[in-house]
Amino acid sequence: xxxxxxxxxxxxxxxxxxxxxxxxxxxxxxxxxxxxxxxxxxxxxxxxxxxxxxxxxxxxxxxxxxxxxxxxxxxxxxxxxxxxxxxxxxxxxxxxxxx
Amino acid sequence: xxxxxxxxxxxxxxxxxxxxxxxxxxxxxxxxxxxxxxxxxxxxxxxxxxxxxxxxxxxxxxxxxxxxxxxxxxxxxxxxxxxxxxxxxxxxxxxxxxxxxxxxxxxxxxxxxxxxxxxxxxxxxxxxxxxxxxxxxxxxxxxxxxxxxxxxxxxxxxxxxxxxxxxxxxxxxxxxxxxxxxxxxxxxxxxxxxxxxxxxxxxxxxxxxxxxxxxxxxxxxxxxxxxxxxxxxxxxxxxxxxxxxxxxxxxxxxxxxxxxxxxxxxxxxxxxxxxxxxxxxxxxx
Amino acid sequence: xxxxxxxxxxxxxxxxxxxxxxxxxxxxxxxxxxxxxxxxxxxxxxxxxxxxxxxxxxxxxxxxxxxxxxxxxxxxxxxxxxxxxxxxxxxxxxxxxxxxxxxxxxxxxxxxxxxxxxxxxxxxxxxxxxxxxxxxxxxxxxxxxxxxxxxxxxxxxxxxxxxxxxxxxxxxxxxxxxxxxxxxxxxxxxxxxxxxxxxxxxxxxxxxxxxxxxxxxxxxxxxxxxxxxxxxxxxxxxxxxxxxxxxxxxxxxxxxxxxxxxxxxxxx
Numbered sequence: 241x242x243x244x245x246x247x248x249x250x251x252x253x254x255x256x257x258x259x260x261x262x263x264x265x266x267x268x269x270x271x272x273x274x275x276x277x278x279x280x281x282x283x284x285x286x287x288x289x290x291x292x293x294x295x296x297x298x299x300x301x302x303x304x305x306x307x308x309x310x311x312x313x314x315x316x317x318x319x320x321x322x323x324x325x326x327x328x329x330x331x332x333x334x335x336x337x338x339x
Numbered sequence: 340x341x342x343x344x345x346x347x348x349x350x351x352x353x354x355x356x357x358x359x360x361x362x363x364x365x366x367x368x369x370x371x372x373x374x375x376x377x378x379x380x381x382x383x384x385x386x387x388x389x390x391x392x393x394x395x396x397x398x399x400x401x402x403x404x405x406x407x408x409x410x411x412x413x414x415x416x417x418x419x420x421x422x423x424x425x426x427x428x429x430x431x432x433x434x435x436x437x438x439x440x441x442x443x444x445x446x447x448x449x450x451x452x453x454x455x456x457x458x459x460x461x462x463x464x465x466x467x468x469x470x471x472x473x474x475x476x477x478x479x480x481x482x483x484x485x486x487x488x489x490x491x492x493x494x495x496x497x498x499x500x501x502x503x504x505x506x507x508x509x510x511x512x513x514x515x516x517x518x519x520x521x522x523x524x525x526x527x528x529x530x531x532x533x534x535x536x537x538x539x540x541x542x543x544x545x546x547x548x549x550x551x552x553x554x555x556x557x558x559x560x561x562x563x564x565x566x567x568x569x570x571x572x573x574x575x576x577x578x579x580x581x582x583x584x585x586x587x588x589x590x591x592x593x594x595x596x597x598x599x600x601x602x603x604x605x606x607x608x609x610x611x612x613x614x615x616x617x618x619x620x621x622x623x624x
Numbered sequence: 625x626x627x628x629x630x631x632x633x634x635x636x637x638x639x640x641x642x643x644x645x646x647x648x649x650x651x652x653x654x655x656x657x658x659x660x661x662x663x664x665x666x667x668x669x670x671x672x673x674x675x676x677x678x679x680x681x682x683x684x685x686x687x688x689x690x691x692x693x694x695x696x697x698x699x700x701x702x703x704x705x706x707x708x709x710x711x712x713x714x715x716x717x718x719x720x721x722x723x724x725x726x727x728x729x730x731x732x733x734x735x736x737x738x739x740x741x742x743x744x745x746x747x748x749x750x751x752x753x754x755x756x757x758x759x760x761x762x763x764x765x766x767x768x769x770x771x772x773x774x775x776x777x778x779x780x781x782x783x784x785x786x787x788x789x790x791x792x793x794x795x796x797x798x799x800x801x802x803x804x805x806x807x808x809x810x811x812x813x814x815x816x817x818x819x820x821x822x823x824x825x826x827x828x829x830x831x832x833x834x835x836x837x838x839x840x841x842x843x844x845x846x847x848x849x850x851x852x853x854x855x856x857x858x859x860x861x862x863x864x865x866x867x868x869x870x871x872x873x874x875x876x877x878x879x880x881x882x883x884x885x886x887x888x889x890x891x892x
Contacts, residue, residue, distance in 0.1 A: 263394070263422075285393050287393045316393050317393065375888055385879075389815065433888070436884055440889060464801050467791040467792070468789060468790060468817040471766065471770070472830050473881065475774040478743050483747070509740025524724060532799055534727055538727055561734045589744065591696070592741070597737070597738065598690070601693070604729075606679055615733055618733070619733075
């Protein structure tokens, strides 16, 4: 298990918060909460060691295409594939937009 | 197919496919669910991380308050996907503490009732003795609350209900199961480990289901209702049982009847589903 | 070795009960008798090995179908007998239970319900005003302990390597958690709730008292007197106090259990 931290530029703080997923095999839990202006922080606790570069890549790819609100995101990962990570993050952002 | 059937199928909404939080929300009156110690409070297991195991923000237990049939209700749902629904210190204390407060409500004149949605293998072995202690307290709290209001447990599946929590289920005023439910004290793997494969083959799924599956438990009178995997009928069944009130004599108080039945069992041969149904047929007190 | 441990419950039962006649109408694997302690009526209960048990997986002192329902009956009879009396006899569970019974018959006939029967009676007795004490003289394992002892307001453990509280034996626990026995033991050494020793268990705050004796398998007169004295103190400590299990909260190694309850109360 290891704990990783990431930060990306962002806009105004998000409204509301959201939770998606579950810490089950091949899945992950994502908690999204409003962050400080201009900053998107992500803390990842993952069962897979040595995966920092892979997470960095997933986040960069996702956040390149869209401008995001300021968020603090916590992830508890139980061996999810990049595809599942992306899906859960999209679900979380989608829920936030309805919050 | 008749229109009515089509309408019914369209309206059907699987309960077992829902996560713990959705289950809890779905069974309470619309928009009445309020979660206590929600995941954003991040009250997580103090024991898992130091063993290199990723925790979950709610420790796998959802505790909510709200209304059911217009009455104050506590609902507890265990998330079977996280660590097999196993109970550690935090999740166990959430359940025990909430039941204790529901009993206190009743002593103070608020008729809070409780529904337990059980998907659990029992004690979380990484927190062994604290899980076991919490389960003893959950059991104590069920017996205490049961004096005032029915405590109803539902085992929906797919995890089922095992270990100390199967004993807790046996203490409830009413117990509901679906076809996807299993109920037993010992998990198949543990029995095989302790007693050998001839006694219990943990890989023989049809055999295990024939003895511990929801349908068999209902046919043997060890649970009170056998419900379809459909949200609204489950909710209606809960409401009907709460309206019925406390049972005349809890199943867990029927020692005279069970001892008499067990004395009639031929224990020189192995048990099978039909023998259990035969032994437990007939009027229960 | 195991036979010595299995007889501990029996030895202590006879040592504490003395000449009192056992209660009839119970399975042979249960020893139950009424006696007096510190001037108060007391019912002692023990689960013991019975080689003739009709359920073959419950012959070594395990708590099985007959034991669960039998305890339910023995405790319920005490509740009924004292229902009209302001003086409820105390119940003392002598705990030496290696495990619940693991078997096909047990699962098929609903051992979970039998154990629920025992828990039900013990918990109702406590709520009805019977003082409830668990005296740990041997193993106190998992579902067996839940059914026999764990509903007590006060738990007393004798200091001995054979006195052990746990959720699962080591071999099975290793298999279920996908660890080697060595890994499990290494973890148990630094995670108190996982440990198998009495001091680690005591650090969780669940014991009221631990007590050293000279001969745990065959107690001496002095051992018996010391244990009786301790049991008497436990009864005095319970008298007039809470009928619940809150006395177990407060240890540093169980801080989260208290914190969760505080938060629940604040948000209730």
